[in-house]
Amino acid sequence: MSYVQYSIEKILDLCAIPSPTGFTQKALKYLIEEFKKLGFSYTVTNKNSLLVDLGHGETNALMLVAHVDTLGAMVKTIKSNGRLSISRIGSYPFNLIENENCIIHTREGKEYTGTIYLTKPSVHVYKDVGKLERNEENIEVVLDQKVFSEEDVKDLGISPGDYISFDPRTILTKTGFIKSRHLDDKAGVGILLGLAKAIRDYTTEPKRKIYMMFTSYEEVGHGAASSIPEEVTEIVSVDMGAVGEGLNSNVYSVSICAKDSGGPYDYEIVSKLIKAANLSQVSYTVDVYPFYGSDVESSLFAGHDIKHGLVGPGVYASHGYERTHIDAIEATLKLLQTFVEMD
Template sequence: MAYVQEAVNKIIELCKIASPTGYTDKIMEYLVSEVKKLGFKYEITNTKSFIVDLGHGDSNAILFMAHIDTLGAMVKSIKENGRLKLTKIGGYPFSHIENENCIVFTRDGKEYTGTIYNVHPSVHVYKDTGTIERNEDNIEVVLDQKVKSKEDVKELGIMPGDFIAFDPRTILTKTGFLKSRFLDDKAGAGILLTLAKIVRDFVIEPKRKIYIMFTSYEEVGHGAAAGIPEDVSEIIAVDMGAVGGDLESDVYSVSICAKDSSGPYDYDIVTKLIKAAKLADVNFTVDIYPYYSSDASVAMYAGYNVKHGLIGPGVYASHGYERTHVDAIEATLKLLQKYLELE
């Protein structure tokens, strides 16, 4: 299926664009370029949500959403020895970013690479290298610059509040495994860009008006709190399907979420998603995520009068170095296509 490879390519391209929450202008430029190629109308809201109008029916509009912001960090302070102290953007343990390469983006447009270490990184020097607590005080950025003091770093133009992005390390194996940071939710975003192309190419005949929305503040909890068009009656978040524990989900299937930490998703929508998955003849699971909440739930909290649902390709090791498989991307894309064909 040509469109599956298209989705995979888009996901890889998106993963390579740094976009920690609050620093999404570069990826927004990418979206503008892609949507202009497809010929659809779009708008960018004040809260930096990117909304695409795919047309078709006049009422009962449906909106699919994914988020383009990712986990990241900011410079909290500059240490006297020239190292940088971090403050997290989004929810993850510091152990998930230890020994990762990163980029610091200054307010005047400069970029500096570095590596994230714990403060006692060498087993030949420190007795507690393996046991030291991984927290804000013990994790730091070592810049790839000849700096020895706070003043040296300031001369580079680095200051508190500068954004820090982690190396995504995106890899597609010959066996179809896609490994990368930020598959949450670059996978969903790439799938929705491909769905837009499918609609443009008249591969399917949707029964309803369709919007796609890419949000910029999901990882901090308010991505879809504003900006949903007035004629939308249904929203479906296309995010990751969490894998692990006693969940049914795996990296080869599309996961349909029946309930997460925000409560149950709309009964009719979940039932219809299950029906579409069966008709599309794809591998799917129905799951309950204990420590998860989506942009669709945020929209409900914001007071939108809509029905809501959540699906996504199964992603292992969420908020770490994540992995999925091309099969899960294909299953998600086919489910969305079939869903749009249902009354």
């Protein structure tokens, strides 16, 4: 199995594991088992980030970071009619989850399925369905249970504060497209697993010490704010490349971010990523993302003295039903293999 195939396999596996921000235990367990198989040492931080030591040099370490947490929701209240009002986890417009199947995860470990609907969903009953504002008041979860009251729902063990995950609807087409929710950032996580395997096999031999961190709170802005080893001088986020009008990025290439909402990325790191892309002869773009923030920026805001960069496969329809192509996965992996071998 090639490293690209391995990465894709892991991406598909990870997309099937619910992991809204703060509810990442199952996904982290999966990663731990994978790194055990690869033979690398790791620690789980108090904040539920997974920090993996891939060895090699002693100083001037590089850390590659991806986030395992995804968008999701939480039960806000149980309505008198047995429906659930929700509170968003992460940033997305409500229309992007309308009519989505979901799972409610109780504190006792029970799971119940449901569907996210408008409170007035039927065009045969409500003439203004298309004009109804998509907001917290007009969206609700209808459970796949015979419930008719708040008490009926409480009897199931569902309570405010329970997590809600969205059906990822993951598909790998015969033409190489990966379509799924949560490619942000399970694509990045899978790519780092592929890189770790290449390093384990000595196919890729870094010139410096390498760490990988997988965070649980990126979608709410403070994923990589803590637990950075002292010897780390550079951090590169491996996250999705934003695709859309006004950008060069596409779903077949690796995107190198020069600037996003948090400002410019480190000039030397961006230049080095571009050099790595050219050396590895992959399809790449350099982009400025208008509405974006990354794990590595939370490291800077927390006061860490590091240089920072951001790279990832182009992903279309971000924070919705996303799509990319195996060409973008391969391009990102090859760029990173070259990047870690550079001085």
